[in-house]
Amino acid sequence: MAGESAEWWRGCVIYQVYPRSFQDTTGDGSGDLRGITSRLVHIASLGVDAVWLSPFFRSPMADMGYDVSDYRDVDPMFGTLEDFDALVAEAHRLGLRVIIDQVLSHSSDRHEWFVESRSGRDNPKSDWYVWADAKPDGTAPSNWLSVFGGPAWEWDSTRRQYYLHNFLAAQPDLNFHNPQVQDALLDTVRFWLERGVDGFRLDTVNYYVHDRWLRDNPPLAASVAGTITETNTYLYQQHLFDKTQPENLDFLRRFRALLDEYRDRAAVGEIGDEDRSLQTLAAYTSGGDKLHMSYTFDLLGPQFSAAHVRGCVEAFENAVADGWVCWAFSNHDVVRHVSRWTRPGSDADALARFSIMLLSCLRGSICLYQGEELGLEEAELAYEDLRDPVGIRFWPGVKGRDGCRTPMVWEASTRNAGFTAGKPWLPVPESHRMRAVDAQNLDEASVLAGYRSALAFRKAHPALSRGSIRFPDTGGGDVLAFIREGEGEALLCLFNFGGETVDWSLSAGIALLEPLAPELGDATAGGIVSLPPLGVFVGRIG
Numbered sequence: 001m002a003g004e005s006a007e008w009w010r011g012c013v014i015y016q017v018y019p020r021s022f023q024d025t026t027g028d029g030s031g032d033l034r035g036i037t038s039r040l041v042h043i044a045s046l047g048v049d050a051v052w053l054s055p056f057f058r059s060p061m062a063d064m065g066y067d068v069s070d071y072r073d074v075d076p077m078f079g080t081l082e083d084f085d086a087l088v089a090e091a092h093r094l095g096l097r098v099i100i101d102q103v104l105s106h107s108s109d110r111h112e113w114f115v116e117s118r119s120g121r122d123n124p125k126s127d128w129y130v131w132a133d134a135k136p137d138g139t140a141p142s143n144w145l146s147v148f149g150g151p152a153w154e155w156d157s158t159r160r161q162y163y164l165h166n167f168l169a170a171q172p173d174l175n176f177h178n179p180q181v182q183d184a185l186l187d188t189v190r191f192w193l194e195r196g197v198d199g200f201r202l203d204t205v206n207y208y209v210h211d212r213w214l215r216d217n218p219p220l221a222a223s224v225a226g227t228i229t230e231t232n233t234y235l236y237q238q239h240l241f242d243k244t245q246p247e248n249l250d251f252l253r254r255f256r257a258l259l260d261e262y263r264d265r266a267a268v269g270e271i272g273d274e275d276r277s278l279q280t281l282a283a284y285t286s287g288g289d290k291l292h293m294s295y296t297f298d299l300l301g302p303q304f305s306a307a308h309v310r311g312c313v314e315a316f317e318n319a320v321a322d323g324w325v326c327w328a329f330s331n332h333d334v335v336r337h338v339s340r341w342t343r344p345g346s347d348a349d350a351l352a353r354f355s356i357m358l359l360s361c362l363r364g365s366i367c368l369y370q371g372e373e374l375g376l377e378e379a380e381l382a383y384e385d386l387r388d389p390v391g392i393r394f395w396p397g398v399k400g401r402d403g404c405r406t407p408m409v410w411e412a413s414t415r416n417a418g419f420t421a422g423k424p425w426l427p428v429p430e431s432h433r434m435r436a437v438d439a440q441n442l443d444e445a446s447v448l449a450g451y452r453s454a455l456a457f458r459k460a461h462p463a464l465s466r467g468s469i470r471f472p473d474t475g476g477g478d479v480l481a482f483i484r485e486g487e488g489e490a491l492l493c494l495f496n497f498g499g500e501t502v503d504w505s506l507s508a509g510i511a512l513l514e515p516l517a518p519e520l521g522d523a524t525a526g527g528i529v530s531l532p533p534l535g536v537f538v539g540r541i542g
Contacts, residue, residue, distance in 0.1 A: 006263070006264050008049065008097065008264060008266070009050075009199065009266035009268075009292050009293060009324075009365060010292075010293075010324060010365065010465075010466060011364070011365055011462075011464075011465025011466045012049040012050055012097075012365045012366075012465075013046075013047070013048040013049050013050075013365070013366050013367075013368065013455055013458070014048065014049065014050045014051070014052050014099060014268075014326070014365065014366070014367045014368070015043050015046065015048045015050070015051050015052065015367075015368050015370070016051075016052045016054065016331060016332070016367055016368065016369045016370060017036055017043075017051055017052065017053050017054065017370055018031075018054045018332050018369075018370055018405055019031050019032070019033065019036060019053060019054060019055075019056050019065075019078055020064065020065070020077075020078075020405070020425060021370070021405050021406060021407045021408060021419075021425075021426065022035055022036050022039065022370060022407075022408050023035025023036060023038060023039050023408065023410070023419060024419060024420035024421070024422070024424075025038065027420060027421040027422040028077075028420075028422055029420050029422040029423045029424045029425045030077055030078075030420075030425045031078075031407070031408075031419070031420075032077070032078045032079050032083070033056060033074065033078050033079040033080075033083040033084055033086075033087050034079055034083050034086075034087075036051075036053070036087055037083070037086055037087045037090050037091075039408075039410070040087075040090055040091055040094055040096065041094065042437060043094075043096065044094040044095065044096055045452065046368075046373060046451055046452055046455055047452060047455035047456050047459060048096070048368065048455065049096070049097060050096060050097035050098070050099050050198065050199065051091060051096050051097070051098055051099065052099040052100075052101065052201050052367070053098070053099070053100050053101060054101050054332060055068065055101045055103060056074055056075060056078040056079075056084070056100075057069075057070060057071060057073065057074065057075060057103075058070035058073045058074065058075045058076075059075055059108055060108055060110050060170070061075075061077075062108065062168055062170040062171070062389065063167065063168055063170070063171060063389060064387070064388070064405075066103050066167075066171070066203065067103075067106070067107070067108035067109075067110075067168065067170055067171045068103050068107050068108055068111065069107070069108040069110040069111045069112075070111070070112075071107075071185075071188035071191070072188055072191050081195075084195065085195060085196075088195065088196045088197065089196075092196070097198035097199065098196070098197050098198050098199075099197070099198060099199040099200060099201055099266075099268070100192060100197050100199075100200060100201070101200075101201045101203055102188075102189060102192075102200045102201070102202055102203065103203045103204075104174070104185050104202065104203070104208060105166065105173060105174065105203065105204045105205075105207040105208050106165065106166065106167065106171040106172055106173045106174060106207075107171070107172065107174060108170060108171065109169070109170045109171070109172055110170075113125050113128050113129075113174075113184075114128075114129060114172050116128075117129045117131075118156055118158055118159055118163070119158065120158070120159065121159055121161075127175055127178050128174060128175055128178060128180070128181050129163055129164070129172045129173060129174060129175055130163060130164035130172075130173045130174075130175050130210055131159060131161045131162070131163050132153075132161060132162050132163075132164075132214055133161055133162075134155070134161070134162060140152075140153035140162055141153060141162055141214045142214045142215065142216050142217075142241070142242075143216045143217060143237070144164070144166075144214075144216075144217060144241070144242040145217075145233055145234045145236075145237060146165060146166060146167060146168075146234065147166055147167050147232075147234050147272075148167050148168055148389065148390055148393070149232065149233065149234070149390075149393060149394065150233075152164055152165055152166055152242065153165075154169040154172075164210065166204070166207050166242065166243070167204075168389060173207075173210065174208075176208045176209045176210075176247070176248075176251055177209065177210075177212060177247070182251055182254060186254060186255065186258055189255070189258060190258060193258075193259070193261075193262050193265065197265075198264065198265060198266070199265055199266040199267055199268070199292075200259075200266075200267045200268075201267075201268050201269075201270065202255075202267055202268070202269040202270060202291070203270055204270060204272065205248075205252075205269035205270055205271060205284065205291070205294070206243050206244045206248060206269075206271050206272070206273055206280055206284070207242075207243045208248050208251055209243075209245040209247045209248040209251065210241070210242055210243070210245065211240075211241035211242065211245060213241075214241070215240075215241045216241070217237040217238055217239055217240055217241055217242060218237070218238050218240065219236060219237055219238070220235075220236055220237060220238055223236040223237070231394070231397050231398055232394075232398070235274070238274075239273070239274065243273070244273055244276065244280055248284075249283065249284070249290065252269075252284060252290040252291060253289050253290055255267065255290075256289055256290050256291070257289075266292040266293070267291050267292055267293075268291065268292065268293045268294060268295065268326050268365070268367075269284055269285075269291045269293075269294040269295075270294070270295060271284065271294050271295065271296050272296075272297060273296075277296040277297070277298065278296070278315055278316060278319040278320070279319060280294075281294045281295075281296055281316070281319070281320060281323060281325065282319045282320040282321070282323055284323070285320065285322075285323030285324055285325075286320070286321065286322050286323050287322070288322070292324060293323070293324040293325060293326045293364075293365055294323070294324075294325065294326065295325060295326040295327065295328055295367065296325075297334075298312040298316075299312060299327055299328065299329055300328060300329065300330070300331065300333075300334045300337075301334075301340075302340050302341075304340070304341040304497065305478075305497050306476075306477065306478055306479060306480035306495065306497045307476065309358070309480055310471055310480055310482075313362065313363070313469065313471075313482075314471065316364075317363075317469065324364065324365065325363075325364040325365070326364060326365040326366065326367055327359060327362050327364050327365070327366050327367070328359075328366065328367040328368070328369070329355055329359060329372070330368075330369040330372050330404065331367070331369050331404075332369065332401065332404060332405055333401055333404075334401075334404065335378045335403065335404060336369075336371070336372065336376060336377055336378045336403075336404050337355060337372070338351060338352050338355075338372070338375055338376070338377050338378075339377045339378035340378075341355070342377075343499070346499070346533075346534075347534070348375060348377060349375050349447050350533075350534045351534060352372070352375040352447045352450065353447060353450035353454075353534075354495065354534040354535075354536060356368075356372075356373075356450060356451050356454040356455075357450075357454045357457075357495070357536045357538075358480075358495050358536070359454075360454045360455060360457060360458040360464060361458070361464055361482075361484065361491075361493045361495075361538065362469070363467070363468070363469040363484065365465075368451075369404075370408055371408055371409075371432075372451075373447065373448050373451040374409065374432075374435045374436070374437065374440060374447060374448055375435055375447035376409075376432055376435060377431065377432075378403040378404055379402070379403045379404075379406040379426075379427070379429045379432070380403065380429075381399070381402055381403055381406075381426070381427065383395055383396075385402070385426065385427055386399075386400055386402050387402055387425065387426060388400035388401045388402045388405070402426055405426060406426045406427065406428060406429060406432065407419035407420070407424050407425075407426060407428050408437075409428065409432045409433055409435060409436040409437070410436055410437050410438065411436055411437075411438050412433055412434060412436040412438060412439040416428050417432065417433045417436050418436065418438075435447075457516075457538075461484075461487075461489065461491060461516075462486065462487035463484045463485060463486040463487050463489050463490070463491055464484050464491065466486055466487065467484045467485050467486025467487060467491075468484070468485050468486055469482055469483070469484055469485075470482065470483050470485070471483075472507045472510065473507070474504075474507070477498075477502070478496055478497045478498030478500075478502060479494055479495065479496050479497070479498075479502055479504050479531060480493075480494070480495040480497060481493070481494050481495075481504070483510075483541070489540055490540065490541050490542070491516070491538055491539070491540060491541070492506075492510060492512065492537075492538065492539050492540075492541045493536075493537075493538050494529055494531060494535075494536065494537040494538070495531075495535075495536055496531035496532065496533060496534060496535045496536075497534075498533060499533050500533060501530060501531065501532050501533065501535075502530075502531045502535075503528050503529070503530050503531075504528065504529045504530075504531055504537075505527060505528055506527040506528075506529070510541050511541060511542045512527070512529075512539050512540075512541055513539070513540045513541055513542045514539060514540040515537070515538075515539045516538045516539055516540060
């Protein structure tokens with residue numbers, strides 16, 4: 001990787017690994033760091049630039065590792081610090097950068113900081129978490145709600161105060177208004193920088209700072225009107241005071257200054273801010289002194305149409321002058337996009353190939369989630385198989401996140417599809433087995449082959465990773481049309497989201513010079529591109 005641009009992150013392709021479900025080498029049924037290392041060749045073969053590891057830190061696993069009890073150690077479930085160092089070394093040998101998941105907004109309630117903080121009101125860490133007295137009637141200090149359901153406040157009988165938890169009660173929120181807390185967290189970041197990590201994915205990056213005065217959030221207008229249909233009461237409020245506070249920007253500047261002490265490091269932030277997500281993304285990535293890039297949940301939902309994708313991209317381009325976005329269709333928290341978007345009776349594999357071509361052509365960096373390169377659908381699990389606290393609590397209205405976290409399938413004919421020799425922590429669906437890596441490696445028409453081809457196509461055309469994007473006026477419809485321009489070329493990209501063949505006429509002023517992906521759509525001499533359902537066409541224009 002020597003000699004590469006310091007802006008390697010701009011337009012890069014990131015592959016997300018969920019360590020517990022990737023590869024087990026010990027037979028305990030859970031994936032581990034050595035397992036990831038043994039499969040890095042597969043990740044590199046896709047043509048990606050970096051691998052993002054979801055949390056592997058020491059944790060009681062109340063939220064599958066997103067409740068950290070020691071920021072400087074590997075949980076024994078996953079291995080040792082030496083195993084991590086070996087993983088980084090092998091990734092770098094293969095030309096892959098390593099991004100790790102930093103969970104800074106909250107810790108585990110088993111973390112030594114919280115154990116000390118909750119022991120009384122006058123210890124050195126008494127103000128390291130968000131504590132507040134009850135109201136005179138004994139109720140919580142504010143009306144803030146937890147993302148995982150119910151109030152965001154938990155009563156502690158020792159301190160006789162409430163503490164804030166935006167997620168599980170086992171995940172108390174750290175107090176970023178205390179400079180000592182910021183210093184301690186930045187020290188843990190430095191620990192991993194010194195071990196050679198290339199970047200960080202910042203979990204819930206806009207939740208770090210809370211309103212000092214604990215003001216109540218107002219209700220949404222739809223909630224007041226009684227027209228809201230959300231299954232999670234968290235979405236009944238305007239979250240004006242429990243997250244996305246202006247002081248958060250100051251911490252992000254401190255974080256960026258630390259990263260800039262090291263060569264070629266980068267950070268991507270996860271932003272969940274409902275209707276304000278774009279404005280927050282713009283603020284967090286502008287100026288070159290905070291995050292390098294961020295992603296929102298705009299393309300992680302059920303909407304699948306040309307109008308929706310265009311609307312999301314144009315909104316970002318209009319809102320963010322000098323920031324950078326990272327697009328994703330799937331991750332460890334949402335239903336896999338093949339299941340979200342495949343219409344009844346349609347071809348899921350065709351949608352998977354369509355999706356990766358679309359993602360590869362969008363302006364921004366992109367993130368892939370393990371298994372999507374195989375076209376894996378969401379797993380249907382029985383209640384007794386669930387491990388996710390969200391699914392267990394809200395079943396059956398909400399089935400939780402385990403359906404997208406089932407083990408990776410490597411070998412179609414072996415026990416547990418090659419994931420483990422023991423009992424897997426989540427079941428391996430039989431429908432996934434036939435999609436195993438070894439089976440698809442032999443099939444040039446497979447989804448896996450389609451992913452490799454699409455990513456190679458993106459890499460071969462720098463305009464796709466770093467160029468500008470604009471949308472010609474096409475009058476709407478099922479075809480998404482945009483032009484990527486830069487690095488000395490201009491590319492016309494067409495995607496038919498509809499269920500019928502569409503003949504798309506080249507707009508005035510667009511002259512097709514060379515079809516680059518004619519196997520996906522056909523161009524005629526008369527300036528017409530014929531796009532079948534889920535058809536794609538990319539051509540060089542002049």
